[in-house]
Amino acid sequence: MATIRDVAKLAGVSVATVSRVLNNQGYVHEDTRKKVEQAIRQLNYKPNAVARSLYKKTSKSIGLIIPDITNPFFPQLVRAVEETMYEAGYTVLLFNSDEVLKREQHIIDLMVTKYVDGIIIVSNTIKYEHLKDLSIPIVALDRVISQEIPSVSVDNYEGARKAVRLLIGKGCKKIAHLRGPKNVFTAEERLRGYMDEMNSQGMETFVYAGNYELNTSMVETMKLLTENREIDGIFAGNDVMAVGAIKAITKLGIHIPDQLKIIGFDGIELGTVITPELSTLKQPIVQLGKKSSELLLNYINGNEKVLRHYVYQAELIERDST
Amino acid sequence: MATIRDVAKLAGVSVATVSRVLNNQGYVHEDTRKKVEQAIRQLNYKPNAVARSLYKKTSKSIGLIIPDITNPFFPQLVRAVEETMYEAGYTVLLFNSDEVLKREQHIIDLMVTKYVDGIIIVSNTIKYEHLKDLSIPIVALDRVISQEIPSVSVDNYEGARKAVRLLIGKGCKKIAHLRGPKNVFTAEERLRGYMDEMNSQGMETFVYAGNYELNTSMVETMKLLTENREIDGIFAGNDVMAVGAIKAITKLGIHIPDQLKIIGFDGIELGTVITPELSTLKQPIVQLGKKSSELLLNYINGNEKVLRHYVYQAELIERDST
DNA sequence: GTGAAAGCGCTAACAG
């Protein structure tokens, strides 16, 4: 690996001059610039990012902490973040935390020592108190952690109400909610939306536990449908659970959407892949990723002074399950 | 951010001593160690990884290049790699390349300047010539790039033959293959397996184009089935295509598996989510990720001297589509 | 316009 010194020697100049042409700043005579560029090419010299980082205290990299890439909601999000960051010249360090606080904290410590320029985090476990001493920019994605941490998220509450309204509009009389995991921000918001909408319409509520995961959802749906044969509408906490429910319903020989209508939340690809195709509240996943990255970049570059919370609306997508 | 100098001053020792207790090497008196540790705690000091990297020419990070995290095959793979690396104290830099050679090369250059300790790459486009001048360890994952680059992959050829044999064993008389994209290693191998097995059984072959993607597969399946009503078995190049095919078949009112049997390749979760559940050749995805990471770590640590190629067998999983 | 030199924070000889 050639160093700046090698280049300087070959070009017959000082390292300072090489540095100047490298960074395109300060005065340097056209002829010397030529010589230096020639030497750079000849040696196939690439400036050492680590040395640069040490001096500049910036690494041109950001950390991305998500619960689990294996959850179908995240690949698109990660892709969008990675892409936006890459275009801006930043590298992303990816971490799966499983929302384990200890692990998240360890990851953050690690990042600090690596001089990451910023952090995007998707987490329910982490709180403001764990973040407040951090001197690097951070943005919360998909969930709002606290008022003090900028965030980019979706209006889960309003989305849930829309979902319920659709079911009601389609004539459902008994609508159940397969809720997401307790203490998970998005799940609580969606539940709240369901409750409020149902109550405001004077309808009885039926809430079943779930955890955003397929198999549990199948089991729970079986239970739900045997306990209460009159349920004719289900609002699932997310698309994965909706798909699980559909499997269970199909197995029971109940016809969708004639006998029972079901709607999910998220808008992941899976919903268009199954039969019947799933109606859902589609989150603007790519936009979430992109926006959070841009916001973080703004903070990093000092272009953004005030604390911002962006909230997107989920879009109702009617397919064949309602 | 406190530095080693601050710690040294507070503890009343030299930086060398602090470094010694930090790295737990060399002699240091129990009492001084205590003092230093106390100072470290007091300042909440964390050694600067960048400075360390500069000196040691190692960053405790590795690069992972995949085509597209959005493709359902990759999340599990990435997860496995990230996990194994994390446990070994390494951070992973993730890149989506879309298999664009220029981009891959740029990514690799970038990584070199960042002193990554090794690279795991999933790619069909990159060749040995692009890698041969690299001085850092590299391992090819899921595809073999060349004899000179260590790799961890699956026996796609044999897997394909197994798939075809199952279809034949189940009584299929006319078996078509929905092939994956041209020039993609895995796709070519699976095609070859199909051809060889069919030929060895003296059966006529029917190959239809595809690109590992769902919508094209639906369209192509429609075409296939209208062109040739007698097809009673389909070996899809991967699970995603198989799911597309199933959608098309269902739409045509053809019953699976009675009238037509179908089998995929990969063993992604999607296959268990749809109805009917998909028979497939399951790749040991997590193992692939884990093994490639361990292999890379071995190269990094100099424990592995010889060039290794690990090949796993895909496992036949019979579900409801055959 | 250009070069010398200090220093980013750490590690590893080398002395003592």
Added chain:
DNA sequence: CTGTTAGCGCTTTCAC
């Protein structure tokens, strides 16, 4: 056992 010091490769004053 402990301290001094010379770098790792780069950027940036500050002279000239």
